[in-house]
Amino acid sequence: MLGLDRSGGELAEVLLASLGHRPKIPGFVYGSKLSVAISLMTVSKKADYDAVVVGAGFSGIRTIWELVQLRLTVKCFEAGSDVGGAWYWNCYPGARTDSEAWVYRLNFDPKIKDEWGYQERYPSQQDVQRHLSHVTDQYNLRQYITFDNRVKSAHIDENNIWTITTVDGKTTTCRYFLPATGPLSIAKEPPFPGLKSYQGEWYQAATWPKKKIDFRGKRILVVGTGATGVQIIPKIAPAAKHLTVFQRTPNYVLPGRNYIIDEHQAADIRQKHEDTWDHASRQSSGLAMYRSGRTLQSVGDADKIRQIFDAGWECGGFHFQFETFDDLFTSKEANEAASEYIRQKIRAVVQDPETAEKLCPKYSFLSKRPPCGHFYYEAFNRPNVELVDISGDDIELYEKGIRTSSGGEYEFDMIIFALGFDAATGALSEMDVRGSQGVSLGDVWATQLETYAGVLVRGFPNMFLVCGPHIPFGNMPVVLDIQVKWIGQTLRHMEDKRLAKIDVSEEAMAKWSSHLHEAFEATLFAESAKAAGAWFVGANIPGKASDILFYFGGVPAWTAWLENESKAGWPSLDFGAGEEVPNGHIVNGDITIDSRQLVDGV
Template sequence: MSESTKASSAADQDRVDVLVVGAGVTGIYQLYRAREAGFSAKLVEAGTGVGGTWYWNRYPEARFDSESYTYGYLFSKELWEEWEWSERFAGQPEIERYFNYVVDRFDLRRDIVFGAKVTATVYDEPSGTWTVRTSDGAEHRARFVVAATGILSVPFIPDIPGRGDFRGEQHHTGLWPKTPVDFSGKRVALIGTGSSGVQIVPAIADEVASLTVYQKVADWLTPLNNAPIVPEEQAELKANFESIRETLNTSPSGFLHQITMRSGLDDSPEQRQEFYEERWNGPGFTKLSEHYMDMTTNPTVNAEWCEFLAGKIRGIVKDPGTAEKLIPKGHGYGGRRPPFGTGYYETYNKPNVFLVDLNETPITRITETGVETAEGAQEIDIIIWATGYDFGTGALNRLGVRGRGGLALEEYWEDGPRTYLGVAAAGFPNFFFPGGPHGALGNNPRYSGDQVDFVVDALVHTRERGHDVIEVTAAAEDEWTDKMNSSGDLSSFLKSSYFYGANIPGKPVRQLLNPTGRWALQEMIAAIQRDEYATFVFSKATKEA
């Protein structure tokens, strides 16, 4: 065999109909659906295992704050019956085992390439195909690329002077090492108190010599109220699969929760206090999704609920000064993504745990031996960065995507994302990104699952009509993007939250969610399919791939 023939054969082996990027909850489902629809498919993943967020985030006490069974897949009744979640809100090890089980159960692993971080994604207009290069030196060619890179996959660490000089250990919660970190007897600094920060604080407090928590913004944290799933509940979940799936497939939040269909002001003050106590003791997101229907829109109800929460904090945290620092100022409940924790406030009653309000005492620099603030230097052995992510667009902007005419995605989105249904962008034919910006406003796997189904249906439509190329029109993209940017009042989240990219210096503050919600997305998808995908342009390639 000649060298040119060998090269051609290798290129053929690396050519597929659909190339999926990312082995998280969305990418795994995308690979499954593409194969089920008869496409040749491959998935490339930067890590060495599956799970996406739940592969990288393996810090102590990392866990769901969506009910486990509402986060998992619904495409197989057999899978639902075979897998039993042990807890209402499963921890990272169990979540990672679940995704590995799914991949092996449906024989998906043979089509996954691990250790393959995407470095370039380039469209060839004559052939209507993409060339994707990865960090392992491979080059993959595909008719369609689906970037299922997720919204929480690019960890952010603030540019604090001296960070590179620190001689101790440093870890970001979103890039946690597989080898357990030894905290015993260590002086630990934790910077950031979002969803991951509040989970890790109580998890390590009893191991460390000291734990200093640096808080930029206090959030309205409420108890996760986790519990084992007992055999009776397991049996009930299995018996009710069809109705549960129907609810989750149509629920606007993507949960099994039911909003309380009355105003808080319909109840007496005494009834409201009883209701607030019920919500406090309820699981996870029910504090938001089963609250009074006007809790986030009625200032009186929101303020009263926040005062109830403030009273809880003051009642738990013994030191009044620390309690006041933990009570949010300047935003009501729902203004930012609410975190859920277990024993978080109680941890501040331990003598070795300290809270620093960065608004009062900012960090001035990281030194070789610790953290220096306006009040002086503190020696530290381990720094934990719980400082969040470049949400929504971060991963997509780092794939080196070059569309029609060499158009760079990161330049096209320089002023914020421009999308259609949160899955496609004009100027980037045969390129989709379910689970990206403008997609969700609730339980992410349920929203991204809708988008994956839409993408596969669109690809099948393209194939059945003998086309090679599908591309959304600029007009359709403009309409959807304008709707996203003008519908912020439909969501309670403030523009100062990471849902607008406000946590990343220099990033434009733009809508990154879908404030119109899931029903609007599903209605739009149904209308597009009825209209034979009229918002897309289809064509034949002018050259063989």
């Protein structure tokens, strides 16, 4: 019996030998029969692997599992030392989800819900990391992953074979390239002059060190009040001697109302899991939430409107925006009512009127993705916490701290940068990904960001985006599950029909792009997101072309788009056939052998 520890090249030689060719192979003795134990592999002289995945976070792990089920050979490269992706790197104090536990998990096998349960309504970074590690090990997926190895480039050749080069200079070839880098994997670097001159401690939240950081008795600055800053500030405030917060743009922070999940609720979550997940898959943002069936105008009465907002506020998290009034995203009147309600809540919680007004956004609610907070506004009532508005200031660092262009000078022992991410396109643009014309994906997207339903890009054959741009804006695990199932279905079609290449037509790209823009323009924040600096249009990154990074037509409409495509036989896609080899895979001018066609006793 031939084991699986041989390289692809050796296995190919053995298989060719079984068909009448007998090259010399060290350590191999030819016999009258060849029993090949490689039923889950395709051996090819053309490519090292059938598929290469980049990233081992949620999207990478889910993708690996799907590819293994298709009996494709898989290699995954991960820059970190463990699985987790964003949840591996973002281990700063207070890091946790803002999606509820029952819809923030891997879901490719029903057994997962029985083998794993989160501890809190909004799982902590540590708990999410444990979940991903547990599933990876439980399903033996770690064997496919090479850790501590960042991908530098990915180039496709005229034979539709991708060459993946890692930072150590090694190359790997594959037929299918699946970058699963996630929407929030490239942190915005501190752009401030003088950073090298600063002599204190400084950290980026998105690359937080694994060692324990001591905040006690220190003068600390947090730069940024987005989702990351909102989580960090309440956690370190009690330990700091003095905490200063630099804010450029305030956010509408929704209360999380987090709690421990006891054994009774855990049992209820498991029992209802299938129904919960099914509902989330049909909700606009992939959450287990329900439309209210009412608009602000349909209610009319001011007291009743207040009661409805109160109920959403007390429920916590995104229930406020999805279960109060259905027209918060489309009606200026309803949106302003919600905006003013939150401002009043801020003023009621924050005791100092001047600080409260600084924390009150002037732009419309939902122009930026609202963070989910846990005693965020309450932190500003502490005597050791100070809020500084730097909206009109430039800042520079010097050896002891920071100076502002308005003349302020601050000394700090520690600075924490919570500046957000180059969302959706950052990782793929940073990687040197080159398509069939030799042009980089980053250059293509710098001119015009286009995809086909967030999965394919014209001119980049056999590349499937996983959790990249133009997927629905919402809860990633639910969106991811739908996307990867469709990718798997498409790959199965290619394998069964022996199709060597997949690309997308120019017409199909244009049709999707038109639909994407139409869906975005139907929202109120189409007018305000850029001015507010929203990361979902790239407005938080200086020099980045502002564009629509996600799909705002909702998960059900996006799912229907993909399903209609596959049910109709993929009419929008261009498939290319290669040469068919008897009992083999299709290739473009080179032999491959499909081990699924081989049986004991060849």
